[in-house]
Amino acid sequence: MSHIEKDTLGAKLGMWLFLFTELLLFGGLFILYSVYLARYPQQFSTGGRQLDLVFGATNTVVLLTSSLSAAMAVTAVKRGERRLTLALLSGTLGCAAIFLVIKYLEWSAKIGHGIFPGSAKLIAGAPGESVFFGLYYLTTGLHGIHVVIGAALIGWIGIKVKSGAIHTGDNVSLENVTLYWHLVDLVWIFIFPLYYLIL
Amino acid sequence: MTNDSAEHIVSYGKLTAVWVALLVLTTATVLVTRVDLGAGKVWAALAIACVKSGLVIAFFMHMKYEPRLFRAILFVALVTLATFIGFTFFDVLYR
Numbered sequence: 001m002s003h004i005e006k007d008t009l010g011a012k013l014g015m016w017l018f019l020f021t022e023l024l025l026f027g028g029l030f031i032l033y034s035v036y037l038a039r040y041p042q043q044f045s046t047g048g049r050q051l052d053l054v055f056g057a058t059n060t061v062v063l064l065t066s067s068l069s070a071a072m073a074v075t076a077v078k079r080g081e082r083r084l085t086l087a088l089l090s091g092t093l094g095c096a097a098i099f100l101v102i103k104y105l106e107w108s109a110k111i112g113h114g115i116f117p118g119s120a121k122l123i124a125g126a127p128g129e130s131v132f133f134g135l136y137y138l139t140t141g142l143h144g145i146h147v148v149i150g151a152a153l154i155g156w157i158g159i160k161v162k163s164g165a166i167h168t169g170d171n172v173s174l175e176n177v178t179l180y181w182h183l184v185d186l187v188w189i190f191i192f193p194l195y196y197l198i199l
Numbered sequence: 200m201t202n203d204s205a206e207h208i209v210s211y212g213k214l215t216a217v218w219v220a221l222l223v224l225t226t227a228t229v230l231v232t233r234v235d236l237g238a239g240k241v242w243a244a245l246a247i248a249c250v251k252s253g254l255v256i257a258f259f260m261h262m263k264y265e266p267r268l269f270r271a272i273l274f275v276a277l278v279t280l281a282t283f284i285g286f287t288f289f290d291v292l293y294r
Contacts, residue, residue: 009266012265012269013268013269013272016269016272016273017272020272020273020276023276023280024276024279024280024283027280027283027284028283031283031284031287034284034288035287035288035291038288038291038292039291053229057225057229060225061222061225064218064221064222064225065218067218067255067259068214068215068217068218068259070259071209071214071258071259071260072211072214074209074261075208075209075210075211075214078206078208079208175261178259179260182255182256182259182260185255185259186252186255186256189248189251189252189255190248190252192225192228192248193228193232193244193245193247193248194244197228197229197232197240197244198232198240198241198244
C-alpha cells in the first residue's frame, strides 16, 4: 500500500465544476431550441411528430438503467465487492452499446427518408423544419459523443478495478467517471421530452 | 468529518427504489404529453424532467451526501443557466 495522500473531496469538487461547464454547454443548445420553438411552433411540431417515440422511450429506459448500474458500482466498490463492481460496470457498458445501436437505427431511418442537415428535402421544405432537424442532429449527436466518451471512461475504469488499482480505499476516479455518466443521463432526461414528447 | 470512514454508502435497495421512481416518472411524462393540454403539457413535461434530474443528482450522484459547498456551486450553476434563459426570452419575446 502506498501512502500517497489523495484529496478525494477536491477531486470530486473538480469533477462537479467540469460538469457545470457541460451543463452550460447543453443549456445553450436547449435555449437555442426553445427560442426557435417560439418562432416556428408549427414546423417544430411537424418535425417532432416524425421522431420515433418508441426509440426515444426505449433509450430513456436504457440510460436510466445504465445509470442505476453505474451508481450501484460505486456502492459495490466501497463495500469491497470487486466482482460485482466489474459486473455492474459491464452492465453500464452494455446499456451504452444498446443506446448507440438504437441511435444508429434511428438516425439511419431518418437519413434514409432524406432528412439530414443540408438534404434536398429539408432545403426545399419550410425553414423551421430544417432548423428543427439541424438542432436534433446537433444535440443528439453531441450527446452521442458524450455516450461514447463515457463508455470509454467506464471501460478504462473497469480495467483499473480489475488490476486492483481501484479498491475500497481509493475509488474516487471511479466515482468521478460515474458522475460523468450520470450527466449523460441527465442531458437525455431533457432531450427526451423536448424532442420526442411535447411537440 | 470528510475522511473516508465517514463516507456515505447508498444501499442497493435505495438506488433501485430511485430507479423505479425514475421509470414511473418516465411513464407519467409519456402519458401526460399524449393528452392534449396545449402549452400545459410543455410545463408538465419539464416539471417531471426537473424532478427526475433532482433524483439522479441527489441519489445516483450522491449530492445529498456531499458537503454544503457542492450544493452551493450547483445552485450557482443553475442560477447562471436560468439567468441566460430569462434574459434570452426577455429579448426574444418583447423584441
